[in-house]
Amino acid sequence: MLRIFLLCCLLLPGLLSANEVAWAAWREGKAVLIMRHALAPGTGDPAHFKLEDCSTQRNLNPQGQQQAKAWGALLLQHYAADITLYASQWCRCLDTASLMNIAEVQPLPALNSFFAGRGNGQLQTQALLQQFAAATVPMPTVLVSHQVNFTALTGYFPASAEAAILALPLTSPATVLARITP
Template structure:
């Protein structure tokens, strides 16, 4: 191995080690209530909602498919393996977000309207994001908390465009833009 290849390998290993340490610290912060996990709902094919969308009728909404339900169950297993078995579980009122939270099997799911999608009305983004920050920061510090929302909401809060089922561990108290401690890919 050449000297430049060895130096490149050492640099790569240092970056890898640093990112692993950062992720471990982020999970610790989540377990200690110094952070929250903000999760984009699991896989629900399509974009937006159908024209006949009705918040009270899941049949009119874009919903999780089989893969999305299994992805949510894997999140539940991952969280339990990280020592998070009974978080405070807050969700958008959209069926795909609520179903993601329920499929994790971690406890009761509480609706939080500030997590609702504003995909159809982007003019609400700044105001609703500020309301979300205020609502989360008003919740008891030290509480282990999991939030399930939508891509547009997460992007407005963090600047990150998450994949379906991707999670972000965010430092508490929340601010705009939120401090991302770790990105957790869909399990």
């Protein structure tokens, strides 16, 4: 039904832009927003990486911190009530989510990076597909994760702090309603 509505909106000029339709679906709980964490220079994590020790991980730089805050402001422009906010357990994702200042951050292991064999991409992607298998969620939902997780769901490589609004139920590949940069 959502896909038919989206098609109608795209075919009827002057009604709503595709991004407006995507944001409406997100606000109504018919889509989720997935975001790659804000800028944390480098690739992967050091060999001495420990999940519980941020000093052993790549972390947000000042630009990344500003990106996260900008995302919070953008999200609040689109919806100023309760939002569900999930993040990978990596510090750069938790910090991105915290700095948005939109909701209490809930760590979600399925969003953890599986780059360089640190996790299991197939199992984690399946867990996300199962968690968001319903046609709706109770409130707008934001997922803060990593490039590999984002790419596994969408099929494209996002920039740092890039997001996409994905139609529910979540599928593989996901139906991308909009790509968004802050």
